[in-house]
Amino acid sequence: MRQALIPVLSVVAALIVIWYVAAVGLNSAWAYNKAERANVELNLSDLVKDTLSQEKPRLPAPHQVAIETWNTTVEKKITSKRSLVYHGWITLSSTLLGFAIGMSMGILLAVGIVHNRAMDISVMPWAIASQTIPILAIAPMIIVVLNSIGIQGLLPKAIISAYLSFFPVVVGMVKGLRSPDRMKLDLLKTYNATRAETFWKLRLPASVPYLFASLKIGIAASLVGAIVGELPTGAVRGLGARLLAGSYYGQTIQIWSALLSAAVLAALLVALINLVQQITLKRMGML
Amino acid sequence: MSLVILAMLIWGAAWFVNVRLADSSFAERRSIRLLVPTIFGLTIILMWELIVRGLDVPLVILPPPSLVIQTTSENLPILWKDFVQTFLKGALRGYLIGCTSAMLVAILVERYRFLRRGLLPVASFMAALPIIGTAPILVMWFGFDWHSKAAVVVVMVFFPMLINAVAGLRESSFIQQDLMRTYAANAWQTFFKLKLPVAMPFIFNGLKISTTLALIGAIVAEFFGSPIVGMGFRISMSIGQLALDMVWAEIVVAALAGSLFYGLITIIEKGVTFWHPSQRG
Numbered sequence: 001m002r003q004a005l006i007p008v009l010s011v012v013a014a015l016i017v018i019w020y021v022a023a024v025g026l027n028s029a030w031a032y033n034k035a036e037r038a039n040v041e042l043n044l045s046d047l048v049k050d051t052l053s054q055e056k057p058r059l060p061a062p063h064q065v066a067i068e069t070w071n072t073t074v075e076k077k078i079t080s081k082r083s084l085v086y087h088g089w090i091t092l093s094s095t096l097l098g099f100a101i102g103m104s105m106g107i108l109l110a111v112g113i114v115h116n117r118a119m120d121i122s123v124m125p126w127a128i129a130s131q132t133i134p135i136l137a138i139a140p141m142i143i144v145v146l147n148s149i150g151i152q153g154l155l156p157k158a159i160i161s162a163y164l165s166f167f168p169v170v171v172g173m174v175k176g177l178r179s180p181d182r183m184k185l186d187l188l189k190t191y192n193a194t195r196a197e198t199f200w201k202l203r204l205p206a207s208v209p210y211l212f213a214s215l216k217i218g219i220a221a222s223l224v225g226a227i228v229g230e231l232p233t234g235a236v237r238g239l240g241a242r243l244l245a246g247s248y249y250g251q252t253i254q255i256w257s258a259l260l261s262a263a264v265l266a267a268l269l270v271a272l273i274n275l276v277q278q279i280t281l282k283r284m285g286m287l
Numbered sequence: 288m289s290l291v292i293l294a295m296l297i298w299g300a301a302w303f304v305n306v307r308l309a310d311s312s313f314a315e316r317r318s319i320r321l322l323v324p325t326i327f328g329l330t331i332i333l334m335w336e337l338i339v340r341g342l343d344v345p346l347v348i349l350p351p352p353s354l355v356i357q358t359t360s361e362n363l364p365i366l367w368k369d370f371v372q373t374f375l376k377g378a379l380r381g382y383l384i385g386c387t388s389a390m391l392v393a394i395l396v397e398r399y400r401f402l403r404r405g406l407l408p409v410a411s412f413m414a415a416l417p418i419i420g421t422a423p424i425l426v427m428w429f430g431f432d433w434h435s436k437a438a439v440v441v442v443m444v445f446f447p448m449l450i451n452a453v454a455g456l457r458e459s460s461f462i463q464q465d466l467m468r469t470y471a472a473n474a475w476q477t478f479f480k481l482k483l484p485v486a487m488p489f490i491f492n493g494l495k496i497s498t499t500l501a502l503i504g505a506i507v508a509e510f511f512g513s514p515i516v517g518m519g520f521r522i523s524m525s526i527g528q529l530a531l532d533m534v535w536a537e538i539v540v541a542a543l544a545g546s547l548f549y550g551l552i553t554i555i556e557k558g559v560t561f562w563h564p565s566q567r568g
Contacts, residue, residue: 007401007404008408011406012409036402046399058427117310122326122327123327127325132499133541133542134545137507138520139532141522141526141538145347145349148529177525220416220417223417224417228502228510232512239420241434243423245425247424247427247512252427256424262420266416
């Protein structure tokens with residue numbers, strides 16, 4: 001862990017330096033344009049100062065994004081329409097609802113696939129093939145269709161999230177439930193264990209590491225689903241709506257701070273699952 | 288109502304046939320393994336058709352598959368233009384640029400331990416982020432045409448590809464590397480004759496994951512602004528007009544393109560990694 005710290009920090013520092021240089025480079029055109037109209041000669045320090053403090057820069061500097069994020073999370077009341085906590089919560093709630101639906105459906109289908117041969121060979125090829133299809137493309141349609149039959153708000157976005165987290169869970173869980181080898185299955189047979197007992201005492205515990213691996217993929221996919229699901233609703237609420245509104249009005253700093261909060265949210269969700277995984281596996285004696 | 292009952296009967300019959308086929312003694316044969324999922328897929332489409340017609344589901348909620356097929360065949364020129372714009376221009380170019388640059392960075396990361404320790408954790412962190420959110424920024428930078436879509440695809444495929452390529456390049460064992468040393472192989476010879484071939488299964492895994500990401504990136508980026516052609520543009524516009532048959536036609540095209548792209552990479556993989564246990568079975 002300590003070995004990794006210095007390299008990681010220096011890579012991150014290098015990225016931030018590159019970001020600053022790129023910000024100066026990308027925003028300089030506008031700075032020169034302004035200077036020309038005001039008939040002043042720009043020296044280097046003026047140029048840097050101007051490019052890092054524009055109102056609608058092509059690439060906002062890291063500190064601008066950080067200040068905007070701070071202002072819209074900590075300084076604003078969380079009930080305010082301009083608070084990122086408010087928008088983040090909207091996105092988070094549909095992510096979590098969708099993830100819960102997708103996870104339970106995925107686990108149920110996986111159990112069915114493992115115990116029913118017909119289901120295995122008829123459904124499994126489709127579950128795998130559907131991974132190659134850009135499912136996210138139908139997200140706007142689901143939103144609009146559900147809207148037209150009167151279902152609004154949380155549920156349509158949650159359905160997209162559920163759909164996206166469903167397949168990774170199915171595939172991972174089927175792999176996990178099948179992971180006990182012949183010898184262990186034979187051992188349970190010599191104990192005269194029933195199918196249900198084999199499931200609860202061998203297959204389910206053996207599948208836990210696989211389940212957590214796919215849950216991490218699933219929750220990241222859920223968040224993407226919730227964000228994309230917010231695009232077609234006319235950009236009202238949620239982080240996706242902040243992105244779209246920012247792109248309509250050229251508010252780049254707003255886009256970047258929404259992006260930063262989405263990134264923080266994703267990192268927190270994955271870290272949370274990681275933590276639950278550590279605790280669970282430790283309690284199960286698998287770590 | 289009778290159509291719905293018919294649909295239920297067909298479902299029951301098809302399920303019965305599938306259960307019998309799956310439990311029969313021929314179940315391991317290749318033809319049966321293909322037949323069973325085909326029956327399942329056809330049954331779903333048939334039920335969709337019958338239920339939509341039986342319950343008179345309005346067109347703006349769910350069009351029947353027959354109408355989707357009809358719309359697809361009637362609008363082939365438009366669909367082809369959208370396909371060229373989104374897939375050939377946006378997704379494919381971005382895919383090539385993204386995967387190539389990820390490979391080059393992976394070679395550097397594998398060579399230098401400092402980069403491996405520093406860049407790899409950052410890359411796997413980035414791979415979990417909702418990168419699709421950069422689409423509005425890239426559309427603002429590169430304009431509405433395919434350049435911005437290709438840029439979104441580059442950013443989306445880069446990190447999964449990098450992680451897989453680095454994992455692959457590190458797959459060769461010390462014994463194998465020592466053997467290359469005893470042959471007096473230099474770094475490049477070791478790379479091309481040992482590390483790269485061993486990495487191929489991992490690289491192809493990354494390439495396969497990236498096919499889907501590329502298509503998703505190109506389509507979703509068009510929701511943030513595009514010229515008046517492209518699959519994402521057509522989807523969002525047709526939704527606005529409540530022309531759901533056209534949306535479904537685009538989805539058919541997207542699904543076909545996605546599966547064929549994936550299939551193509553799988554075929555190339557079979558040729559390149561013929562020696563790997565997973566390909567011999």
